Amino acid sequence: MGFLAGRAVLVAGAGVTGRSAAEALLAAGASVTVTDGSAERLAALEQLLPGVALVPGLTTPPPGVDLVVTSPGWRPDNPLLVAAAAAGIEVVGEVELAWRMAAELADPPTWLAVTGTNGKTTTVGMLESVLRAAGVDAVACGNVGLPVVDALLAGHRVLAVELSSFQLHWSPSVRPQAGVLLNLAEDHLDWHGGMDAYAAAKARVLTGEVAVGGVDDELVAALLSxxxxxxxxxxxxxxxxxxxxxxxxxxxxxRAFGPDAVLAEISDVHPPGPPGVADALAAAALARAYGVPPAAVRQGLRDFRPGAHRAVLVAEVDGVKYVNDSKATNPHAAAASLRSHDSAVWIAGGLLKGASVDDLVREEGHRLRAAVLIGADREVIASALARHVPEVPVVDVATMEDAVRAARSLARPGDAVVMAPAAASMDMFTDYAHRGQAFVEAVRALQRS
Known part of the structure; x- marks a missing residue:
């Protein structure tokens, strides 16, 4: 890539995204340095990327660096990024790097982008499925797991890009052909510094040719307009x-793209329920913006199956359903999960990241048979329950196994035990998938007992 040849670039972060960015930069002729707080992560790159300088724990850019490519989780107040900005060095993310690389191609791919507080991964998976049903060479990438630079260099014609608020913050130039903002609720406020900055980052997805938004959400409707x-x-x-x-x-x-058209039946949509239908409508809108016919929308939605730990029925034991929604990592997602059940024993808790659970408890508390709380911020959730639904029994436990056993004792036939934590998992688990697997294993143990 012409604009990268000969440049000295610092990559901040040696995880999956950092490794892909460094590899792409090397291939484009840049001189690359990678820094990370973990010497182990840097050591893992040594064999993979010969020719890259590996320097642990940098707090200022090395002399000569004129571009920093940061991994999305690095906060704007990180000392290295602050020092780079103070020195007049541009700081961008891997998604922005991919966008600029794409701009130099003779026939760049089309970008269709998805963001929102919840439902991003499901929506981008649906979009990929619909595009492929139409015979389009498309791939889901970005926050879903495949770095965008990797998808770009693989030569796919359409990129279905999931974008987190972190990635959007570091992507000032990205203008997708069509982008959707699904919904908006408090999340990652500790990272962004407040709701206004978080919303502004999310709204960057609406700066391309076609802006799509979930208008049942007042905040989204305002940003869309x-x-x-x-x-x-x-x-x-x-x-x-x-x-x-x-x-x-x-x-x-x-009723937006040409004559009125029926795209699919609700029964074609998985996961079922209002959140799944909303995600399907969002995916369909982006696909229709690209020109996909209705028949392919229906086939793609029929073909799609959601990933693990997203409102998955694990088992039914003694007339009680056990639902794993570990992916509900914020209050907005947990509220959507509880809304699918008339009577639930709620397993919740973890790291709230500055988000409030009051609206969730106030609006969905009438569905709760009981609540079982785990994790670092369980007292915050307990206080909200006491304020808004003091009649709901609350049990405080230390482990997921204890939580499932307690939920069993509280549930009645016809109830659902819903593990929708409303919080991040890293206080007790590696990630949401680890937490979800712990729930699954505890339910399996219950079945055997």
Whole structure:
């Protein structure tokens, strides 16, 4: 890539994203240094990327560096990034790097981008499935796991890009052909410094040719109306107006892209329930913006199956369903999960990251048979329950196995035990998947007992 040849670039972070960025930079002719707080992660790169300088724990950029490519989790107040900015060195993320590399291609791929507080991974998976049903060479990438630079260099024609607020913060130039903002609620406020900055980062997905937003969410509707995109498209779980996608008589209907069209039946959508239908409408909107016909939308939605730990029914024991929604890592996601059940024993807790659970408990507390709390911020959740639904029994436990046993004793036939923590997992687990697996194993132990 011409703009990278001969440049001295510092990559901040030696994880999956940092490794892919460093590899792409090397291939483009840049001189690359990688830094990380973990000497082990750097050592793992030594054999993979010969020719890269590996320096642990940098707090200032090395002399001569004129670009920093940061991994998305690095906060803007990190001393290294602050020092780079103070020295006039541009700091961007791997997604921004991929965007600039794509701009130099003779025939760059189309970007269709997805963000939101919840539902991103499901939506981008649905979008990939729909595009492939239409015969399009498409791949889901970004926050879903495959770095965007890897997807770009693989030569795919359409990139279905999941973007976190962190990635969007570090991507000032990205303008997808179509981008969707699914929903917006408090999350990662400790990283961004407040709700306004978090919302502003998310709204960057609406700066391309077609902006799509979930208009049932008032915050999203306001951001959509203010978006600089040439075309604005809303989606709703109600009947759509002209220029929107929505639901009519059990069918997903498009009234935005050409003549009114039935895209799919609600029964074609997995996972079932309102969150799944909303995600399907969002994916359909992006696919329709690309020109995918209705038949391919339906086939792609039928073909798609959600990933693990996303509202998965693990088992039914003695008339009680046990649901693993470990991916519900914030209050907004947990509220959507509880909304699918009339009566639930809620397993919750972890790291709230500065988010409030009051709205969640106030709005969904009537569904709770009881609550079982684990993790670092369980007292915050307990206080909200005491304020808004003091009649709901609350049990405080130390482990996931204890939580499942306690939930069993509290549940009645017809209830669901819903593990939707409303919080991040890193206080007790490696990640949400580890937490979800712990729940699954505890339920399996219950079945054997």
């Amino acid at each position: 203010a978006a600089p995109a040439a075309a604005h498209v809303g989606f709703t779980l109600g009947e759509p107006e002209e220029g929107q996608l929505g639901v009519v008589g059990g069918a997903l209907v498009d």
